[in-house]
Structures are given as C-alpha cells and as structure tokens.
Amino acid sequence: MRGLTFLAQPRIGRLAGQFGLAFALAMAGAGALLYWQARAQIDDEVETSLRREQGRILVPGAPQDTASIARRLSAITGGRVISDKGHMLLAPDGRAIWGRIEMAPPPPGFADVRFRDGRPDWREGHALTARLPDGARLVIIEHSEAVENIHAMLPRTALILVIISIVVGSGAAWVFSALIAQRLARTMAAADALARGDLSRRIPDAGLDGVFAQQVAGLNRMIERMADMVHSQRQFASHLAHDLRTPLTRLRALLQADMAHTDEAGRQLLERAERECRSIIAIFDALLRLSEIEAGRHPTAMAPLPLAPIIEDVAETMEPVIADAGSRLEMGALFPATIRGDVGLVHQLLVNLLDNVALHTPAQTCATIGLSIADDEAIITIADNGPGIAEAQRDRVMQPFERGSASNRPGSGLGLAIADAIMRFHDGSLELADNGPGLAVRLRFPLLQTGLTTF
DSSP, X not given: OOSOOOOSSOOOTTHHHHHHHHHHHHHHHHHHHHHHHHHHHHXXXXXXXXXXXXXXXXXXXXXXXXXXXXXXXXXXXXXXXXXXXXXXXXXXXXXXEEOOOEEOOOOSEEEEEEEESSSSSOEEEEEEEEEXXXXXXXXXXXXXXXXXXXHHHHHHHHHHHHHHHHHHHHHHHHHHHHHHHHHHHHHHXXXXXXXXXXXXXXXXXXXXXXXXXXXXHHHHHHHHHHHHHHHHHHHHHHHHHHHHHHHHHHHHHXXXXXXXXXXXXXXXXXXXXXXXXXXXHHHHHHHXXXXXXXXXXXXXXXXXXXXXHHHHHHHHHHHXXXXXXXXXXXXXXXXXXXXXXXXXXXXXXXXXXXXXXXXXXXXXXXXXXXXXXXXXXXXXXXXXXXXXXXGGGHHHHTSTTOOOTTOOSOOOSOHHHHHHHXXXXXXXXXXXXXXXXXXXXXXXXXXXXXXXOOO
C-alpha cells in the first residue's frame, strides 16, 4: 500500500513500565535507607543508654573490684521496680558471679546477644561488656519490647512501602504516558490526514500548554508553509495548463479549417499537426484534472455508491476499445460492495486503467476486471497477462509523466498519477502487483456496506 497510515491511538509501550520500575526502585532505595537510618538511630540510643548505665555502676574513684561492683549492682537494681536492663558479673573463666541471666559470655564492647532471664524463651538484646581490673567482666544488657517491636516492624514497613511505590509509580507512569499518548494522537491524526493529501488539517492545540503548545504551534506553522508552497505549485501548474490549452485549441481549429483548402500532401501534414495538438490538449486536460483532484477543487457529489454496476458499465464501454487494440476484456466475479464515492471520478478511474491496457499491452493480451471484499475493504482488481511493470519501476510510474520501460505506445504518462489521486481522494489506495505474467492493479476502497467476504 503506497499511502502512509498511522495508528489512530499510539500505544504507550514500555514507557509506563520503565517509569514505574524506576520509581519503585527509587522508593525501594529510599525505604532501605530509611530502614537502616532508623535502625542505626535506635541502636545509637540503646548504646547511649548502656553507657549511662555503665557510668552509674563504674563510678570513677569508687572501688572497681568484683565484690564492690556486686554490692553496687544490688543497691541499684534493688530500688527499681521495672527495668529494661539486665546485669551480670562474670568471673575471668566465664562463670556467673552475680545475676540470674543465662547467656554465652559476650565479647568486650557492644554486641548483640541472646539470653534468658528466668523465662523459658530466649530473647534478643544489646549488651555492653566491660573488663574489671581483677579480670572479671561486667555485662549490661538492654532489652526493650518497644525496640524489639520496632526492629520487627521496620522490614515489614519497608516492604509495604516498596509495594505501594510500585503500584503508585506504575499508576502514575501509566496516567502520565496516557496523557502524552493522547497528545501524540492528535499530531499523528493530523500527519495521517496530511499524508492522504488533506493540507487543510491542523493539529488541535486546545488544552495544551508549555512545551507541548510550543511544539504544536511550530508544527502548525510548518504545515501552513507547506500548504502555501503546494498551493502555489498547483496554482502555477493549473494556470499554465489552462493558459497554454487555449491557444492550442485555437491552433487546432485553424488546422482543421485549413484542411479543406490544401492539397493531399498538405492535408496529411495538417492532419499530423492537428493530432499533435489534440494530444497536447489531452495532456493539459489531464493536468487540470489532476490539479483539481489533488487540490480538492473537483466538483464532487460523495454518496453511497455500489461498485458492481459501475464496473459493468465501464467494461461494456471499454471492451470495444480493447478489442480494437487486438486484445480482449473479461469479467471476473463481482461481489456486492458499496463505498462512499464520486461516481464520475470512479468511472474516470476505471476508464484510465483499462485505457492503459489498450495502450500499453501487446495484441492478444487478455485482461480481467473483478470485485472482491476482504476485511473492511472493497477491492477492484484489473489484471492482464501482458509484459507487466518491473517491481523496481512501480513507484516511479505512479509519478506524473513517468511511463514503464516496456511501453512503446503514445501516452501522457498521467493515467496512473490521476488514478492514484482519485484513490487518495476516496481514502483508498492503489497497488501495482505481479500477475505472473502481467500486471495486477488493485484498488482498495473503504467499505460503506459489507457484502460477502472473500479471500
């Protein structure tokens, strides 16, 4: 299909997932940092509390022997009703000298320990161990239910934060991407219309601001400039064709008038000149039609249009023309299909293509014309078993004044260009394909009314 077609709604693709994943990873990192920071803050507070407790027991200047420390511990703990700290005195060989806590001897300094203080279950705590001058060790253990609960809660909180961040991040990314996709859809719809030749289309700017509004304004200015350039070019071609057609028509009339007043040799010369004028006038007429169709100035009456009757009418008209060229035209299957179109343009389209068969294929060529339906398209196929057009030349022959290398017949080279313009005018497409041998021309129209589906 030669026409450029965009999707009506661009897909968001991986953007939402990528943005959501990045957001989730960032939030997971923030959650982990928060967890470790909170854990470090709690541990710092626990260690500060243990140092203060040790300072109350190991009073500077007071006796530091084991017996004195034991008496001091009894005095301190005896006056407390509720305490989140436990105390032990260990002999140099690790035996418990004072305290009812059961645990493995911890290393000097701060350490995480597991202990039992009369309960059957083992508990976890943070211990500060100091070595006394006589080799014994003072162990202070802090265990707080609140701290333990916080330690247990932090990983769960971090996990919940990550899950929430994934959901919120993905949702925000999807909404953000959907908004961008909606704005891109406006640009793509306008680009699709421009690709079909509708230079009056502009990108809507309602509801846009910031860089999006600037982008749309810039693109619309570019489209305006393109439309002005194309309009000027079409106007020039149209005026040139119109202005040259008039004197050529007068010249042709003069040649026809002089034929009656000259001898046989002169009449033959005048007839040749008249034929050349007629050919040039036909080229200018084709240029004017092409310019009108592409500029949208063709007087049109778009209406529901059954294709089968038009194909039968054109085939009946063109069959004698093709027969005069030594070839024949056959009718293929005609499935019922209705499009929205201009009957005059569709008629001209089929005449141009069948006229190409008469002009550019050798005698004994067999051409067929048929109508089928596939998906939401009505497809008219004109196929022949002539020399065809090489695949490398098919795009070129769609341009004005271009002809296939196998053609040695007279012609303007505008037939396919006009046919392509008519198809684009009907939001359809024209395809050139290999018929093996020969050429197959497929005309694809959007269906207005679906008939029988064939493949």
